Amino acid sequence: MLTSGQGCDGHTGGALMGGMGTLDAQQTRAGRARAMVAVGRARVSNAMLRLAACGVVALVAISAVGHAWPLLWFAGLIAVILADRAIFARVLAKAEAGEPPARTAPLVAWTAAQSLYGNFLGAVLWFSTYLPGETLAMMYVLGGLANAAATLRYSHALSIAGAGPTIAFMLGLPLVDYALSGANPTDLLQVVAGLLVLGFGIPLWRSLLASDAAQAQAEAAVLRERQTAAAAAAAKSDMIQRMNDELRTPMAALVGAAEHLRRAAASPQARAHIATIVQAGEVLQLVLGDFSDLDRLENGQLRIETKPADPRDIARSVVAAFRPAAQDKHLELFLDVAAHVPAQVEIDALRVRQVLFNLLANAVRYTTHGGVRIGLSAEPSEIEGRTVLTFVVADTGAGMSRSQLAMIFGRGRVCGEGEGPGLGLSISLRLAKLMGGQLQARSELGEGSAFSFSLETPVVAAARAPRTAA
Known part of the structure; x- marks a missing residue:
């Protein structure tokens, strides 16, 4: 009632x-x-x-x-x-x-x-x-x-x-x-009517109970699935962390030993071969870092740490790392830095370098003739004291179709071998977003690709203490 x-x-x-x-x-x-x-x-x-x-x-x-x-x-x-x-x-x-x-x-x-x-x-x-x-x-x-x-x-x-x-x-x-x-006994028809109400109402009530039980079963199944997914995610994170711990130390030792051999090598040919080993080791280190960073990105644990850095030095270091690989494929590797690029900006140099490293790795990997050009420019921001840095990595490779671009940028899909850029580009997209920047691409089949990474950042005159931003 x-x-x-x-x-x-x-x-x-x-x-x-x-x-x-x-x-x-x-x-x-x-x-x-x-x-x-x-x-x-x-x-x-x-x-x-x-x-x-x-x-x-x-x-x-x-x-x-x-x-x-x-x-x-x-x-x-x-x-x-x-x-x-x-x-x-x-x-x-x-x-x-x-x-x-x-x-x-x-x-x-x-x-x-x-x-x-x-x-x-x-x-x-x-x-x-x-x-x-x-x-x-x-x-x-x-x-x-x-x-x-x-x-x-x-x-x-x-x-x-x-x-x-x-x-x-x-x-x-x-x-x-x-x-x-x-x-009159006919007054008892009220009782009969009440019994009829109960007779028809009880099945309806039982159907409501069955509906509630089904909903409860569904909620319990969802809870079990969430618990299973959380356990699987924890196991995956643990496996990735263990893999990084097991491989990172010997890989660093290998790269260090190769660097020592390169400096001690007597002939230019030997130094070139050892430089290739060094570059390959650095790429493997980047892949290991990508796996760890992808897991941290998915768990919301990766943070951006900004401090004063020279964007020109970042671009030069990335280009230098890939110069041996480009020479092995007989590719031209160019770096164009605009004159008005600030000498000091407040950015996370490690993450910016990681984005450029992945973009350049894809460009060198999928380009078989011609070359790769890296451009760095800066434009004044609408906010005083800030600038918009733009890194462009353009290649003369096979290019990508609009559907491939849609899969990568529209759905954030990680493509496998032969289907376009893979893990590195997926991480670069997330890192760019986390830093407040944008990662865009222009590409046509048979005409190469151009990836641009834009980031608005404060211009600084002197180094300041590092700060952490979510």
Whole structure:
């Protein structure tokens, strides 16, 4: 009925949780908390609506019975509903904090008491001298029954507490009236009508229970999938970290030894071959770093650390690292630096170098003839004291189609061998975004590609202490 309210208890929520199988304690507690959150929100949100609806019923009852008893009943109901709102506001707060009530017997008793008090008005209407009083009473009781069945279905105990007294009034009022007045037996048709309502309503109520159980099963499955995904992500991160720890040290030693050999080599040819080994080792170190950075990017753990640096030195160092590989493929490698590029800007030199390294690695890898040109320019920003740096890596390779560009930039897809740039470009896209910059590309099949990396950064006159930005 309108005053019986809505509710759910934690330990009797078998109707809601029946089809979920065996769950661990954490999942069961989470399910109870979700149920009590739904109950608390419903009670708190519809308290004023129930109060207004019952006020209208009380006004109608005053005109029907001809005295002020319904007004007194409504005055008591105001206190009941306001108390109910306060009680379930507290239940809601605890449930949202993951602490649903351990004992729900008081809630069950409270729901039953509300239902009995609310249905008392139905008895007043039934035994009034007003001719349509019985009809009004039955409409009121049936409305309360529908409300209780729909809103208390999450708990068998609360369903019984709310709907039980209502059903008792629905079937008992005609029987009591017949017993007291000895009227025509046809007056018992009200009982038959009530039984028909129950006969048709119970299957509907059970279908609502089945729907709730299916939803609970789906929520439990989603929770298990999230836990599995989190465990898999943790295992992957651990594996990547172990791989980096195991390979980074010997790789650094290999590159260092090759550098020493290159300086000690007697012939230019030997120095060139050793330089190739050094460059290959640096590329392998970059790949290892890319794997680690990709994992940190996905977990939101990578941070940008800015400090004063010379963007021209960054570009020169990246070009120098790839010059041996370009010479081996008989490619021209050019660096064009505009005259107005600032000598000192505040950037994360390591991450900018990483983006350029990946772009140049792709350009050299997929270019078989011609050359690769790296350009560095700067334009004044709209904000005073800042500049927009633009690095451009253009090649004369095979180029990419619009569909390949769409897959890379439109969907952030990492392509494999033969399908375009792979892991390095994917990381460069994310790093550029993390630094507040943009990575764009222009390409046509058979006409090469041009990747541009733009970054707005403060211009500084002297080095400052490093700072960390998210």
